[in-house]
Amino acid sequence: MIEYIIGHINYWLIVAIMMVGLYTLMSRSNLIKKLAGLSMFQTAVILFYVSLGKVTGGTVPIISEKYSLYSNPLPQVLMLTAIVVGVATTALGFALVIRIKEAYNSVEENEISAMDEKE
C-alpha cells in the first residue's frame, strides 16, 4: 500500500495541478487569467511526460564514461517541442487579448459576450 502511494503520489500531484489549471481556465472570466490557466494546464502535462522519463539512479542523458545509467531522452525531446508550442499559443492569445481590449474596451468574458448579444 505504502509502496503504491510512493510510486504514484507524484502523478497524483501532477493531476491535481492539471485540475487547478483547467479550473482556472474554465471558471474565470478574465481573459488573461484564462490564458494563465491554459499555460498552467499545459505545463502540468509537460511535467507528466518528463516524469515518465526519470530513471532512479540514472543521470542526465549526456553520454559520458563515468555513468552507465541514463534518464530517457525521448520524453524530454517531445516536451521541448511542447513548451515551444505552448509559448506560441500563449503569445497569440495575448495578442488577441490586446485587440479585444481595443475593440470592446474590456477583457472580461461576461461583459464581452453581453456586448455581442446586444448587436
Add this chain to the structure above:
Amino acid sequence: MSLVVNLVLLVFLLVMALAVLKTRHLFAMAMLFGLYSLLVAGLFVVLDAPDVAFTEAAVGTGISTVLMLVTLASIKDGHELISTQKSRTAPLIICVLMGGLLIYGTHDIAELGDAQSAPHMQVAARYIEKGQEETGVPNLVTAVLASYRGFDTLGEVTVVLTAGIGVLMLLGSRKKLRIKEVSNGK
C-alpha cells in the same frame, strides 16, 4: 532523496497554482506565474532533464511572463472583476471528472523512476545505446531532437514562425484600428 525534493517542489507548485487561481491582482498573478514556471524548471532539474529545465526557465519565466506583463501594461487594467454570473459548478464537475479519469488511468502506470517500464525498454533504449555512435553527439537530447526526430523540430520551428506571423497580423499595424468603426464605415 530526490523523491522527497520532487514532492516538496510539487506541493509548492500546487500552492502556486492555487495562488494564481485565487489572486485578483493581475500583476501579482503575473509574478506568481513566473514563480510557477521557475519551480517547474527546478522540478525538471530534479527529474534529470536539464535541457527542458533550461527551456522552461527561459521561456516560462522569461518570455511568457514578460509578454504577460506587457499585455497587462497595454490594456491598463490590473484587476480582475468579481464575476457573479459565471457558474462555477460546471467547470468544477468537469475538472473533477477529468482528474478522476486521469487517476484511474495512472493506476497501472510504472512507478516513478522504474527503469524496466515500457518507455525505457522500447524505442528509447536504442537512442541511449547507439545515439552517440550514430550521430556523433554525446548529448542524446540534441541527438534525438535534431536527428532522429528532426522532423518534429522542423515542425516546432514552423510553429514559432507561425506564432510570429500571427502576432504580426494581429498587432502589426501601427495605428490602432477600431474594428467596429471600420465595419460600419465601409
Add this chain to the structure above:
Amino acid sequence: MANDLILRVVTKWLSPIIILFALYVQFHGDYSPGGGFQAGVIFSSAILLYALTYGLDAALQLIPEYILRIGASLGVLIYGGVGVASMILGGNFLNYSVLGSTPVAGQHLGIIIIELGVGITVASVMVLLFFTFARRVAPE
C-alpha cells in the same frame, strides 16, 4: 527607466555577456544542455534587456524590424534547406548522413546547421514578439 544611470551601465555590461552566453549555448549544445532554441531565447533576452533600459526606439535602431522578419523566415529556410540538400544528395528528407564524407560527420554537420536555423528563427521571433507587443504600450 531610461534615465537610471545604474541600469544603463549594468545593461551595457550585461548585454554582451548574455549574447556571448547565448552563442556558447548555441554551439556547445552537442556536448552540454542547450541548443538552438535555448540560445535563441537567451539571445532575445539580451535585446529585451536593452530595449527595457534604453527604450524601444534605441533597440529598433540596434536591430531594425525588417532584419527580424528576414531572420524569422531565414531560420526555417536554413532548416528546410538542409533537408532539401540531403534530398538532392540522394538521401531522404533530413537525412544528414549524406552531407559529410562519413555518415557520422554528416550527422554532426547537419545537426550544427539546423540548430543554427532554430536559433536564428527563435531569436528573431521572440524579439519581434516583444517589439510588436511593446509598441502597443507606447504612452498616448
Add this chain to the structure above:
Amino acid sequence: MEQLTILLIVIPLMVAPITALIPSEKVTWFLTLIVCLISLGISCYILYEVIDGSHVIYELGGWRPPWGIEYKIDSLNAFVALIVSAIGCLSCLFAYRSVPDEIEEKMIPLFYAAFQLCLLGLLGIALTGDIFNLFVFLEISSLSSYALISMGKNRKALTAAFSYLILGTIGATFFLIGVGFLFAASGSLNTADIASRFDSFKDMQLVETALIFMVLGIALKAAIFPLHSWLPNAYSQAPSTVGIFLSATATKVSIYVLLRILYDLYPFDYWVDMLLPQIMLSLGCVAVIYGSYRAWQQTEMKRLLAFSSVAQIGYIVIGFSLVSQLGLTAAILHLFNHALIKSTLFIGAGILLYRANTTELGSLRGLGRDMPWTFAAITLAGLSLIGVPGTVGFVTKWYLLEAAVEKGMWIVVITIVLGSVLAIGYVWKIVENLYFRSKHKVHIQDVPSGDSAIARTPKTMSIALWIGAILCIFFGLNTELSFEAASSAATALLKQ
C-alpha cells in the same frame, strides 16, 4: 516516387517563409496558388498510385521506424490530402479579389503565408504515421487558423478566434495527454508499431484512458456535437477565404485523425467493447437534428452554413459509428462531398458579401435576380446539401441509408430523413430570400460609389463558384471515381 510524397510538405514549408517577406499582394497570391496547384497534382498522383491498396512508405531522416518518424501513405491519407489541396486551390482562386477587399493591404503577404502554413499543417496531419508528429502539425494548422480567423472584419471575429484558441488548445492538450498515456504503456509513438504490439499492453487502464482523452481532444477539434460551440462563430466571422478553406478542411482532417485512432491505432473490437460506437451514433443523430434545426433558425447566411456543418459532421459520425464497410465508405465519401458542397456554398456567401457587403438574409432579398448565375450555382450546391438525386449529397445519403438498413438501425434512418427535411427548410430559406422575396431596397447602391468593381462579380470568384457547383453535379452523376477512392480507403482501414 517516394521523394515526391515529402514534397507535399516541403513545398509549402519552403514557400511560406518567403511569402511572408514579399511585399506584393499579386506575387504572394500567385505563389500561394502555385503551392496549392502543385500539392493538388502531387496528391492526385499519390492517390492514383495507392488506390489499389498498396502504400508508400517514407522514412524521414532515413531513420527506420519506430526510431524515426515515418510516413505510411495508404489511400485514406492520399484521399484526405487530395481534399485539402483541392479546396486550397478553390479558396485561393476566390481569394484573388476577396482578400484585398477584406484584409488590410500591409497584412496580405502575412495572410497568404499563414494560409500556406495552415495548408502545410493540414497536409502534415493527413500524411504522418507518428502520433506526436501529428500533434505538432495539428498545432501548426491550429495556430495559423486562429490568426486567420481573427482577421475578420467584425470585432466578433476576435472573440470567435479567442474562444477557438482556448477550446482548440484544450483539445490539443487532451490529445497530448492521450499520447502520453499511450506512450507510458507502449513506449512508442509510431502508429504501426503501437498497433502491432497492442496485445502486450491492452489490459492496462492507461490504454483505455488514453483512448478516451485522444477521442475527446479530437472530437473537440472536429466540432462533434456537443463540443461544437466554437464552430459557428469561428467560421461565420472569419474572412470569406478562410471560411471557405477551414469549413471544408479543418474539421474533415480532425475526423480523419479520429478514424485513424479508432480503426488503425486501436484494434477494432477494443473500442466496440467500450460502447463507443453506440455513444457516437447517438451523438451523431442528435448532431444532425440539432445542427439542422439551429441552421433553420439562423438569419445570417454564413452562420446558417456553419450550423449546417455541425449537422453534416453528424452524418459523418453516424457513418463511421455504424462499424461496417458500407458505413465507413459513406463517411469517407461524405468527407469529400461535404467539403465540396460547403466550400461552394461558402464561396457563394463570399460573393454575396463582396457584392452586397452583408450576408444577413433579410437584406439580401431579391439579390438573386440581379445575379442569376451566382444564384443558380448556390441553388445547385444547396440541392446537394439536401441530397437531391443527381448531386453528391444524394450519393452519401444513399449509402448511409443503405448501411443503416443493413444494420437494422431504423432510428438512424428516421434521423437521416428528418435531417434532410430540415435541410430543405434551411436551403429554402436562402433560396426564398435571394429570389422569391421582393427587394426592399436597392443594394448595389449600398456600396461606396465610384467603385465599379463591386457592381460586378469578379471573374475569379465566379470561376471558383462554378467549379465547385459543377463538381457537385459531376461527382453526383459520376460516382465511380470518388466511390472507388473512398471504398479503397475504407478497406485499408478495416484491414488493419
